[in-house]
Amino acid sequence: MTYLDAIRQGIWEEMERDPSVFLLGEDIGAYGGAFKVTAGLLEKFGETRVIDTPISESAIVGAAVGAALAGLRPVAEMQFMDFIACGFDQIVNMAAKIHYRWGPAVPIVIRGPSGAGVHGGPFHSQSNEMWFVHTPGLKVVMPATAYDAKGLIKASIRDDNPVMFFEHKFLYRRIKEEVPEDDYIVPLGKAAVRREGLDIAVITYGAMVWTALEAAAELEKEGLSLEVVDLRTLLPYDEDAVLASVRKCSKVILLHEDTRTGGMAGELAALIAEEAFEDLDGPIVRVTAPDTPVPFSPPMEEYFLPNAQKVVLAARRLAAY
Amino acid sequence: MPTKVIMPQMGESIAEGTVVKWLKKVGERVERDEPLFEISTDKVDAEIPSPASGVLTQVLVKENETVAVNAVVAWIDGEGAGEAVATVPAASAVATTPPAAPAAAEPRADAEVEPPPAAGGKTRSSPLVRRIAQEHHVDLSQVKGTGLGGRISKKDILAHLSQAPAAAAIDFAGPTHVVAMTPMRRQIAEHMALSKRTSAHVSTVFEVEMTRIVEVMARSGEEFERRHGLKLTYTPFFVRAAVEAIKAFPIVNSSVEGTNIVYKRDVNMGIAVAIETGLIVPVIKHADEKSFLGIARAVKDLAERARTKHLNVDEVQEGTFTITNPGVFGGLFGTPIIPQPQVAILGVGAIEKRPVVRNDAIAIRSMVYLVLTFDHRIIDGAVADQFMARLKSGLENWDEAVL
Structure with a gap:
C-alpha cells in the first residue's frame, strides 16, 4: 500500500466508524482530488459527506469550523498546502482560539500535500508547517511512512483539537509498505x-x-x-x-x-x-x-x-x- | 611592572609549603585569579590563583621543592602594570624590598620566551567532556585529544577512563624504590602514630539494620534530588544519627587536656574523604544546628572541594567527632584511629543485604556494621555501647519527617 492509499484508507475507516466525519475541499468528489487521495469516497459515502467546494480556502476552513461547532468532524483538504494562506485567519484566529476563549472544541482536520522534490516551483512546493507550529491551540502532524500516515490521520480525526495534517507529496507514491487492515492509531505527540x-x-x-x-x-x-x-x-x-x-x-x-x-x-x-x-x-x-x-x-x-x-x-x- | 608570586600562608601554624605542580609554563600568559600552581602543606592541598595578569617570566621554585611561607616562588611580568601591583597577596610586609631585577640571569627578550601554545594553553573539550571529567576527577590536561584542533571528545575521555590504572605502577630500577613522603602523607603518618601513643584505643562493633533508610531513599531519593538539586546519599543519615546520640552522651564529644575532660558545646563533624594522594577530613561545623538538608549539602560541598583541592584551612580544623566510611570498597568494618584531640571515631562499613533472623524466620535485610573506636581513658565500654545502642535505634527507627 502506498503512503497515499494509507491516508485514504485511514479516512475511509474513520468515515465508516463515525457518521459525523465528512470531507470538503476543491475537486475532492467527482475528480477524486488533485492527487487522488479521496478517489472513490464520493461513490461510497455520497455527496452529503464528500463535498466539492468553490475555490475559496477561507470558505472551506470557515465552513469546517462552523460544522465542527455544530457537532461534526470535518476533514478539509487544501489542494496544495501552499494555498492555505487564504484560509489563514480562519485557522489561527478562529480554530486555534475558540476552545481557549469560549470553551467549545473545534475537532477539524486540515490536510493536504506539502513539500518539494517534484519540480512544482515556489507556489506548489513549500514546507510551511512552521506557520502553524508557532500557533498555540493547533496540533501539527507530518507522517513519513505509510503505516504512520494511516495511524496519524485516524488519530487526527479523533482528536478534539484542530489538527494540521501535512502530507508530503514526494512520498505519496514513492513509499510503499505493508499496512495492516486493522483499526489502529499512531498517537499524536510521540516520535x-x-x-x-x-x-x-x-x-x-x-x-x-x-x-x-x-x-x-x-x-x-x-x-x-x-x-x-x-x-x-x-x-x-x-x-x-x-x-x-x-x-x-x-x-x-x-x-x-x-x-x-x-x-x-x-x-x-x-x-x-x-x-x-x-x-x-x-x-x-x-x-x-x-x-x-x-x-x-x-x-x-x-x-x-x-x-x-x-x-x-x-x-x-x-x-x- | 613585574609582580611577585609568593608561597601563601595557609593557616596560622603553617611555616612552609611545597610546590606540587606548576599549572603554567614560563612564557605562558596567565590571567589574574587563574590557577597558577598547586601547593601542599601540612594542613591542606590547594590551588593558588595568580595575583596578576601577565606572562609568567620566571619560576624560582621547582615542583616538589619546599619553601618558607612568603618566599617568592615566581615572577609575573604584567602588562596590566599598576593594576597588577595591588593584587599581591596580603603578605606584603615581608615583600617590601623592591624586586631586585629578577631577570638578572634572564634577558627579557621575547625571543627567549617560549611562545604560549594556541588559545592560551587551555584544553579544548565540550560540556559533556567537562562534566564527565568532573564526575571522575579527571585532570583534562592529562587526556589526549583526537578531535579537531586537539579537542578532547567523549571518545577520548571514555578511553582515558577505561585505561586508568587502579594504582600507580612502580618502575623498579633495583630491589627497592625509595620515594619521599608527600607532606600530607608525612602529616598522616605522624598523626596516626601520635594518636596510638596518646589514646587507649578500644573498638566496639554493632550490626545495624538499614532497611528503613534504604526504603526512605528508594521512596524519596528522586524527589529529594529534584527538589534540592543534590543526590541523596547515606552519609547525612549517619551524621544526623550520630549528632543525636552525641547529644545523649556528650562525653563522646569531648577531649582530654592533662587531667581534665573538656566537653564541647558544638558538634563539629569530621567526614573522612579519600583523595588521590591520601585522606583529608573536612569538618561540618555546628552539625548539631543543621537540618538534614543542611547536612546533606555540607557533606556534598566539602567532599567535592576536598577532591578538587579547594578546601580552606579552617574547613579541616576544629573537628570534635569524626565519621569514616571504609565500606566503599567492600570492607565489612575497620577499627579506625581516633583523630587527636578527639575521643571517638565512627566507622561505617558496607551496606549490604544479609540473611538475618526475625521472628524465628530467616529474612533478607539491608545491614551494616558500625564500629566505634573510643578513648578508654575517659569513655568506658558501657558508655560507648550505650552511645552505639542509641545510634542504632536512631537509624533503625528513622523518622521520615526529618527528611
Whole structure:
C-alpha cells in the first residue's frame, strides 16, 4: 500500500466508524482530488459527506469550523498546502482560539500535500508547517511512512483539537509498505526512532526521514553510527524522545526540508541547549534548505533541497569535531 | 611592572609549603585569579590563583621543592602594570624590598620566551567532556585529544577512563624504590602514630539494620534530588544519627587536656574523604544546628572541594567527632584511629543485604556494621555501647519527617 492509499484508507475507516466525519475541499468528489487521495469516497459515502467546494480556502476552513461547532468532524483538504494562506485567519484566529476563549472544541482536520522534490516551483512546493507550529491551540502532524500516515490521520480525526495534517507529496507514491487492515492509531505527540545509533542523533520528520536513513546506511560503511528520530508530530513535539537520543549520542544533527531561519531545527536546538547542554560533545548542527523560495528549475531545486550527501558531509565533520 | 608570586600562608601554624605542580609554563600568559600552581602543606592541598595578569617570566621554585611561607616562588611580568601591583597577596610586609631585577640571569627578550601554545594553553573539550571529567576527577590536561584542533571528545575521555590504572605502577630500577613522603602523607603518618601513643584505643562493633533508610531513599531519593538539586546519599543519615546520640552522651564529644575532660558545646563533624594522594577530613561545623538538608549539602560541598583541592584551612580544623566510611570498597568494618584531640571515631562499613533472623524466620535485610573506636581513658565500654545502642535505634527507627 502506498503512503497515499494509507491516508485514504485511514479516512475511509474513520468515515465508516463515525457518521459525523465528512470531507470538503476543491475537486475532492467527482475528480477524486488533485492527487487522488479521496478517489472513490464520493461513490461510497455520497455527496452529503464528500463535498466539492468553490475555490475559496477561507470558505472551506470557515465552513469546517462552523460544522465542527455544530457537532461534526470535518476533514478539509487544501489542494496544495501552499494555498492555505487564504484560509489563514480562519485557522489561527478562529480554530486555534475558540476552545481557549469560549470553551467549545473545534475537532477539524486540515490536510493536504506539502513539500518539494517534484519540480512544482515556489507556489506548489513549500514546507510551511512552521506557520502553524508557532500557533498555540493547533496540533501539527507530518507522517513519513505509510503505516504512520494511516495511524496519524485516524488519530487526527479523533482528536478534539484542530489538527494540521501535512502530507508530503514526494512520498505519496514513492513509499510503499505493508499496512495492516486493522483499526489502529499512531498517537499524536510521540516520535519514533527509525534507526538506532550511537554516534550522532539525526532528528527530522517528513520526507527527510528517508534522507537521514540513506545517509545513515552510507555512513555505517565508515563505522559511523547514526540514530534517526522521526518526530511525526511537530506540535506538540516529543521532547523526551529528542533529549533521550541527544543524551545517548552526545552529538546531534537537526534536519529538515523547510528553510533555515525560524525552522523546527531552531526550536529543537534551543530545547537541547536548555535541557541537555552538559550532554553535548559538539555543536548542534542544522542541515536545512537555505532561506529562499523553492526554485522551479530542477537543478536549482536539487541544489536547494537537503539530501543524503549533505547529511553525510555534515555528519563526518561533526564526528571529527 | 613585574609582580611577585609568593608561597601563601595557609593557616596560622603553617611555616612552609611545597610546590606540587606548576599549572603554567614560563612564557605562558596567565590571567589574574587563574590557577597558577598547586601547593601542599601540612594542613591542606590547594590551588593558588595568580595575583596578576601577565606572562609568567620566571619560576624560582621547582615542583616538589619546599619553601618558607612568603618566599617568592615566581615572577609575573604584567602588562596590566599598576593594576597588577595591588593584587599581591596580603603578605606584603615581608615583600617590601623592591624586586631586585629578577631577570638578572634572564634577558627579557621575547625571543627567549617560549611562545604560549594556541588559545592560551587551555584544553579544548565540550560540556559533556567537562562534566564527565568532573564526575571522575579527571585532570583534562592529562587526556589526549583526537578531535579537531586537539579537542578532547567523549571518545577520548571514555578511553582515558577505561585505561586508568587502579594504582600507580612502580618502575623498579633495583630491589627497592625509595620515594619521599608527600607532606600530607608525612602529616598522616605522624598523626596516626601520635594518636596510638596518646589514646587507649578500644573498638566496639554493632550490626545495624538499614532497611528503613534504604526504603526512605528508594521512596524519596528522586524527589529529594529534584527538589534540592543534590543526590541523596547515606552519609547525612549517619551524621544526623550520630549528632543525636552525641547529644545523649556528650562525653563522646569531648577531649582530654592533662587531667581534665573538656566537653564541647558544638558538634563539629569530621567526614573522612579519600583523595588521590591520601585522606583529608573536612569538618561540618555546628552539625548539631543543621537540618538534614543542611547536612546533606555540607557533606556534598566539602567532599567535592576536598577532591578538587579547594578546601580552606579552617574547613579541616576544629573537628570534635569524626565519621569514616571504609565500606566503599567492600570492607565489612575497620577499627579506625581516633583523630587527636578527639575521643571517638565512627566507622561505617558496607551496606549490604544479609540473611538475618526475625521472628524465628530467616529474612533478607539491608545491614551494616558500625564500629566505634573510643578513648578508654575517659569513655568506658558501657558508655560507648550505650552511645552505639542509641545510634542504632536512631537509624533503625528513622523518622521520615526529618527528611
